[in-house]
Amino acid sequence: MLAEWVERLLSYASGALDAIRADESFPAFMQWAHSEGVNYSGGDEALAVALAPVLWSQTPLVRLDFARESLAPPGRNEPCWCDSGRKYKQCCDKVQLPAIPDHLMWMLSLREFKGEQLKAALASGLAPAQALLEAGLISAESGNRGRAQQIMEALFDTSDWSRLPEQAEPGFELLLDLYQERGFTRKKALLLDEVLERGPAFLRGVALEHQCLLHLDSDDLGSARAAFIRAQQTLPDSPTLAYIEAMLLLHEGQPEEAQDRARFWWRRLSKQKDIEPGQLEFLADLAENPRATLAEQMVNSDESLSDSLAALQALFEVIEHPPRLALETQEDGSLLFRQNAEQAVTLGLWEAVFPARIEEEAALALDIDPWDVQDPNEWLQQLCASPEWLDVPAVCQGLILALASRFGSLPWMSDTFFVPLAQRFDRWLDQIEQAGGLLRWEDGDNAQLLRCGLGLVIGMERGERERSRQLAERLLKLDEEDSLGLRELVLDQLLREGRNDEAVTLAEHDIERRAVDEEMPLLGILMGQVLALYRLGRDKDAEQALEIVREANSHLISLLVAEHPRPVSLAVEAPEPGTRGEAWQYRTLMRDQWKRSEGALAWLAKHR
């Protein structure tokens, strides 16, 4: 009964809106209600007429700058407002109308207004909050992301938070997602700041969570930790904290601490009475195994992909070792891998479903994002149905790159996707090492193997540091030219592990090698050398090395010592040498190590 009424009301209201928009005159609209309204009210003429003045009263009028021309209902013995000539009590007053939400016509108008008119309507500030919320959610659902963003921005107008309805949280999450999806990261950051400064308490939890995740996304662990501390002060009893802290500690490379803290949160929050059973269960799982719990959540977070990703995960649990490679030893003693005919056929099958191609010129890139295609399930499912494809290095490199691009920045995804593939890759690596000799990038199909390795190094870098570094070192031994740019990465890891002597040797070796080719040394290598020398107490050598850093990038030192410098937004491509962007990138990657080395930042500041 109610559903039928709602449907009838919506159909009538849309028709009425068109009629009102035609010339925004009440008499003309009443004429429409008498003559045509019945076509929209399911044949009920009395209803069509009785509804008209009610809906008119709540419709924003363009000629009044979006104000409404509200009519007061007539007295019982006065002439009816529908112009029938009868008394009100004998006319429209007799028609039973269930409740009509008073923001209905505004909500429908917001879906109809276009361009400048929509802008003006939103700017008028007259739209009821509930109308904005509903129109925004509906617009997003029907794929109209631009309109949805515009409407939601009016709802979360930061000049007045008091009119926001309590149920606005889904709208807030939607706006943040829209910003993220459409690349408005600055707007997103500003909105989050604003909510945290002045916004209503019921949005703060979501805001802090997003802020922390935003910092984690851009690898800014210091700011992420600051956001977490703030969250803890604002919402000491929020279950979200447990989840954020686990992610943060895993990003910081502290899995044991992550588990300890997850246990702490579970003990603490399980004593609360108002906690939901679903949340409690999640906290218990998190305390039991933070990585697996976060990984499971990740796999299930995108409903359209979760079945395929779970199938891939299951495949990785049972898949056996790959067959041996056919390797040749060349005249100069180096190794050559060439894809055979059978492997080429398999690659053809894979390429028929996998949409992206390897960029042959780059060490590690795909031409398009294989997850951003009509249906990524297609290639995932085909692969799961044909596990033998994974015996072919060229297929592995595509898959590893695809997985690294989507999950490589999430430390808790290492066990799920990268470690199993690394275990398989180890078999090939063992075989190559046993054969002895270098594996040059440019020979035959060697690049396929090196790319697999590099993809795995990157995929495991955050979740399995030790393993990632060991693999990188093994690859470097095979590929002395460092075609993959692994040396910088290995150096960073050595510094993290406090192996300073080895770090100095590696840096010196790289700088010398590049000097032979008259190449400029990489900033990360130069700074790694400085840090290692400083830690070893070799101040004079460190000062000398710093001299070269100053020449290579004049922004670096001041940016590194500053506590809160103005951030540099990084483009998709790697920043140019010598730029502020390059300096910023180094800062985000390694500042924590400088901070952890006693007196290092002060020493740097002195040598500015």
Ligand SMILES: [Zn+2]
């Ligand atoms: Zn009437």
